[in-house]
Amino acid sequence: MRLHTSPASPFGRKVAVVLHETGLWPRVERRDASLSPIAPDAAVCAANPLGKIPCLELDDGSALYDSRVICEYLDGLHPGPKLFPADGPSRFAALRLQALADGMLDTAVGLRYETFLRPEPLRWTDWIAAQKLKLTRALDRLEQECEGFAQRIDIGTLAIACALGYLDFRFADDRWRDGRPRLAAFEAKIAERPSLAATRPG
Ligand code: BEZ
Helix, strand or coil, X not given: CEEEEXXXXXXXXXXXXXXXXXXCHHHCEEEECCCECCECCHHHXXXXXXXXXXXXXXXXXXEECCHHHHHHHHHCCCCCCCCCCCCHHHHHHHHXXXXXXXXXXXXXXXXXXXXXXXXXHHCCHHHHHHHHHHXXXXXXHHHHHCCCHHHCCXXXXXXXXXXXXXXXXXXXXXXXXXXXXXXXXXXXXXXXCHHHHCCCCC
């Protein structure tokens, strides 16, 4: 299998964390793509018409994307404890948390493009403010519900750890920990896992 990814991509990090947690890295060749929203990578586009990473090329020549599909596929390849609960309320709790984390990342990556790549005269301040508010709401909700997250290792809690890690990486000045002691404690605890320590960006 060949993984198109990038060290700075938080979605690529989520897949890398799953590869660590499941012990599957030795079966995967890693390829770091060089791309931006306006400069796609030809090899990524050949495998994924959306031109997005992460993208996992399988040995039969087919390709999987996005990170959610890749992570669930990988979770089916190992005999250890599953990161995607098989069924019932715990499955949907994990999937919902992953959706929240991925939504936070879509928002944060969009903000990064808007504030870093987009020429200053073209920036849309109302849009930037609305995206920041979305992140604030998500972080406040997580502060309310994160009790016990550190004891629950699944795709949901790992994805939240990746989302918080990306905020630290690209938006450290926004100080998401301020006023959110429970979420900060969860992040400090889960960040000790070798899978997250080995993939920390920056
Ligand atoms: C970043 O540099 O923040 C980034 C890189 C790849 C994908 C998304 C974000």
